[in-house]
Amino acid sequence: MCLAVPGKIKKIEGRLAEVDFGGVTRESALDLLADAKVGDYILVHAGYAIQKLDEQEALETIQLLEEVYGADPEEPQEPSP
Amino acid sequence: MNLDKFSDPGLAKGLLGKIESLVRGDVALMEVCGTHTMAIASSGIRNLLPKALKLLSGPGCPVCVTPTHEVDRAVAFSKLPDVILTTFGDMLRVTGSESSLEQSKAEGAEVRVVYSPRDALTLAREHPDKSIIFVGVGFETTSPTIAATVKEAREKGIINFFVQPAFKLVPEALRAILEMGRVKLAGFLCPGHVSTIIGSRPYEFIPRDYGQPCVIAGFEPVDILEAVAMLLEQIRSGKPRVEIQYRRTVKPEGNPQAVALMEEVFEPCDSEWRAIGMIPQTGLAFRKGYKAFDATKRFPVTLPAPVDPPGCLCGEVMMGIHAPRDCSLFGTGCTPAHPVGPCMVSSEGACAAWYKYGER
Amino acid sequence: MSDKSPPSTVHSLRPNKIVLAHGSGGRMMQELIASLFRRAFDNPALDSLDDAAELAFPGTRLAFTTDSYVVTPLVFPGGDIGRLAVCGTLNDLAVKGARPLALSASFILEEGLETALLEKIVASMARAASEAGVSVVTGDTKVVEKGKADGMFITTSGVGEIPAGRNVSGSLARPGDAVLVNGPIAEHGIAVLNARMDFGLKGDLKSDCAALSSLVEALFGVTSKIHAMRDPTRGGVATTLNEIASQSGVGIILEEARIPVRPEVKASCDLLGLDPLYVANEGKVLVVVDRDEAGAVLGSMKGCPLGEGAARIGEVVDKPRGVFLRTRIGGLRPLILLEGEQLPRIC
Numbered sequence: 047m048c049l050a051v052p053g054k055i056k057k058i059e060g061r062l063a064e065v066d067f068g069g070v071t072r073e074s075a076l077d078l079l080a081d082a083k084v085g086d087y088i089l090v091h092a093g094y095a096i097q098k099l100d101e102q103e104a105l106e107t108i109q110l111l112e113e114v115y116g117a118d119p120e121e122p123q124e125p126s127p
Numbered sequence: 128m129n130l131d132k133f134s135d136p137g138l139a140k141g142l143l144g145k146i147e148s149l150v151r152g153d154v155a156l157m158e159v160c161g162t163h164t165m166a167i168a169s170s171g172i173r174n175l176l177p178k179a180l181k182l183l184s185g186p187g188c189p190v191c192v193t194p195t196h197e198v199d200r201a202v203a204f205s206k207l208p209d210v211i212l213t214t215f216g217d218m219l220r221v222t223g224s225e226s227s228l229e230q231s232k233a234e235g236a237e238v239r240v241v242y243s244p245r246d247a248l249t250l251a252r253e254h255p256d257k258s259i260i261f262v263g264v265g266f267e268t269t270s271p272t273i274a275a276t277v278k279e280a281r282e283k284g285i286i287n288f289f290v291q292p293a294f295k296l297v298p299e300a301l302r303a304i305l306e307m308g309r310v311k312l313a314g315f316l317c318p319g320h321v322s323t324i325i326g327s328r329p330y331e332f333i334p335r336d337y338g339q340p341c342v343i344a345g346f347e348p349v350d351i352l353e354a355v356a357m358l359l360e361q362i363r364s365g366k367p368r369v370e371i372q373y374r375r376t377v378k379p380e381g382n383p384q385a386v387a388l389m390e391e392v393f394e395p396c397d398s399e400w401r402a403i404g405m406i407p408q409t410g411l412a413f414r415k416g417y418k419a420f421d422a423t424k425r426f427p428v429t430l431p432a433p434v435d436p437p438g439c440l441c442g443e444v445m446m447g448i449h450a451p452r453d454c455s456l457f458g459t460g461c462t463p464a465h466p467v468g469p470c471m472v473s474s475e476g477a478c479a480a481w482y483k484y485g486e487r
Numbered sequence: 488m489s490d491k492s493p494p495s496t497v498h499s500l501r502p503n504k505i506v507l508a509h510g511s512g513g514r515m516m517q518e519l520i521a522s523l524f525r526r527a528f529d530n531p532a533l534d535s536l537d538d539a540a541e542l543a544f545p546g547t548r549l550a551f552t553t554d555s556y557v558v559t560p561l562v563f564p565g566g567d568i569g570r571l572a573v574c575g576t577l578n579d580l581a582v583k584g585a586r587p588l589a590l591s592a593s594f595i596l597e598e599g600l601e602t603a604l605l606e607k608i609v610a611s612m613a614r615a616a617s618e619a620g621v622s623v624v625t626g627d628t629k630v631v632e633k634g635k636a637d638g639m640f641i642t643t644s645g646v647g648e649i650p651a652g653r654n655v656s657g658s659l660a661r662p663g664d665a666v667l668v669n670g671p672i673a674e675h676g677i678a679v680l681n682a683r684m685d686f687g688l689k690g691d692l693k694s695d696c697a698a699l700s701s702l703v704e705a706l707f708g709v710t711s712k713i714h715a716m717r718d719p720t721r722g723g724v725a726t727t728l729n730e731i732a733s734q735s736g737v738g739i740i741l742e743e744a745r746i747p748v749r750p751e752v753k754a755s756c757d758l759l760g761l762d763p764l765y766v767a768n769e770g771k772v773l774v775v776v777d778r779d780e781a782g783a784v785l786g787s788m789k790g791c792p793l794g795e796g797a798a799r800i801g802e803v804v805d806k807p808r809g810v811f812l813r814t815r816i817g818g819l820r821p822l823i824l825l826e827g828e829q830l831p832r833i834c
Binding site for chain 1: 686687688689690691692749750751753754755757758760832833834
């Protein structure tokens with residue numbers, strides 16, 4: 047029920063952060079995440095940061111999955127040139 | 128942070144294989160969250176899962192479960208003089224008894240779609256001569272954001288900003304579904320972003336009192352598949368518990384700051400769910416100290432008598448008792464172009480997602 | 488041409504007021520066109536449902552098209568309503584394989600419009616026309632009272648000549664054909680939405696508004712086996728391919744991993760909950776071409792200034808009918824016609 051998008055904090059001014067979402071930035075409010083810092087990856091919903099993204103956990107999740115299931119994605123069938 | 132691996136086809140394939148090996152006979156899991164319904168459909172996962180595994184949509188679509196009279200109230204607010212009605216886009220086309228916000232806008236009402244409740248606050252500052260009413264729909268991911276906006280309004284002395292409180296809470300709704308006992312469920316795929324706020328503890332009663340496995344899942348294809356595999360493992364082990372698949376954002380304690388803010392401004396109350404009925408302690412009302420922001424108190428309006436569409440199976444669909452295709456109106460009398468019930472009106476609704484993504 | 492309009496029961500379900508969804512390019516607009524305009528005007532040239540009508544004259548074939556432009560704001564990153572009005576109509580001629588001959592331009596101006604703004608927009612139109620080597624040869628101007636025209640509305644019509652040997656229509660896509668696009672999608676819709684709604688997104692978001700006449704000529708220099716072309720404007724790539732699939736009675740399968748979308752545009756879509764496949768483009772063309780010519784045509788596209796980032800994104804099949812997306816993880820999901828415009832959402 048909730049679209050939230052990951053972004054990186056570039057600047058903080060008072061309660062507002064300038065967040066970079068992969069090339070596009072938007073102001074997000076930090077009222078729900080007062081200890082956020084510049085450089086943090088956060089999840090933003092409806093213009094508010096709701097939680098920090100734990101990069102370590104993300105890497106570990108993928109690492110564990112890759113160990114079990116292998117890291118070779120199947121390329122889609124290459125169409126004839 | 129590169130999250131592309133959470134859509135990796137190789138990992139997805141591996142997880143699908145694992146799921147295949149774990150499915151023994153028919154098993155039905157409830158995916159509670161509307162955003163999960165959309166993610167599952169848009170990634171094409173449903174058709175890749177073994178046929179014996181069914182994913183039932185739950186009541187996690189805030190637009191779908193907003194009662195008709197609240198939609199009617201928002202429409203009535205929009206027609207008041209000197210009011211700017213602000214809303215998330217999701218609510219614009221939802222039909223009430225007679226009209227929708229989109230229809231009201233076509234008739235000249237000032238209705239504006241906003242991305243954030245703070246944008247509504249900005250409008251309040253820019254238009255001191257008008258009353259800005261924000262339609263407060265959403266679950267626990269959203270209600271803390273409106274609580275924060277209300278606090279900011281108080282801080283800044285903004286007195287022309289109001290909220291129509293129509294929020295819903297998830298855990299007690301799940302208890303109601305389990306109590307009804309009408310669905311043979313084997314486990315719950317719990318909402319990732321609601322849980323980012325409330326953590327995993329509020330779901331602990333589900334395995335404890337009802338023996339049902341719970342996994343809190345993220346929204347990328349690999350997240351959803353890993354979560355399904357985790358649920359199947361729990362079923363096989365016979366040891367139900369609450370697990371977090373979405374570890375990069377959900378902590379057991381959630382986001383206590385957000386919860387505190389929500390609890391400062393709001394308190395739980397009984398709430399009506401569209402097509403389902405009253406579920407105790409599943410809504411939010413303004414606390415005494417913040418009642419000045421309550422649009423419902425400040426702007427009394429006359430509402431039309433609510434109309435219940437005959438033949439509509441939305442209530443049962445949202446409780447996982449029936450699939451959209453079980454409804455006699457699905458795809459014939461009830462389509463996204465001409466919707467009868469809320470599940471088809473909202474782009475998140477179970478019926479709209481099934482229709483749009485061709486899951487018949 | 489067979490009549491592909493929906494059944495007549497649609498008549499009784501038409502709402503008594505026009506709503507914005509009627510102009511969005513989706514199902515409601517199609518229903519309105521089929522049940523009202525086509526029924527009233529009823530003629531074979533209109534029935535083809537292509538972006539430009541083909542008119543047979545002794546010794547030649549002409550393409551004739553018209554479009555109205557009502558965009559707000561009037562000026563946006565990457566363009567303005569004037570440039571849009573010229574390029575949009577030139578593109579409707581181009582996708583019919585026609586070489587543009589002349590344009591007309593009608594203006595409905597709102598009382599109170601700043602003259603300086605009008606001058607800027609007209610200069611932009613002159614520039615766009617001159618870049619394409621075409622003239623605006625006739626026009627009209629009206630002024631309406633304040634509040635009746637959102638600044639200004641522009642209607643442009645265009646006439647072009649279709650050289651012999653070119654047969655391009657939305658109804659001619661064949662199973663086996665390749666589907667190409669000349670670059671990244673969803674640029675225009677996102678840029679305009681952000682400018683209009685004040686969503687506060689900052690970044691390299693700008694309309695791709697451009698005239699595709701010279702790119703299309705280059706493609707015909709490679710082969711005449713281009714079966715269908717359309718510019719995916721309102722409703723985006725998904726809506727446009729649905730029109731072609733429906734007109735041709737075929738299926739189209741797109742490969743999600745091959746569809747070019749710039750990261751900034753993808754991020755904007757993610758934030759607003761929009762699907763890029765349904766967002767408008769104004770400098771893109773979808774080309775449905777014989778599979779044996781696809782490589783050469785793609786190569787030619789990439790050599791054009793407006794073909795940077797061109798890609799082969801899908802293929803035409805006999806069955807299943809309709810438009811489908813093969814997702815990154817190997818699932819297959821339908822891309823149906825939406826009822827109206829996509830709305831930003833939180834859910």
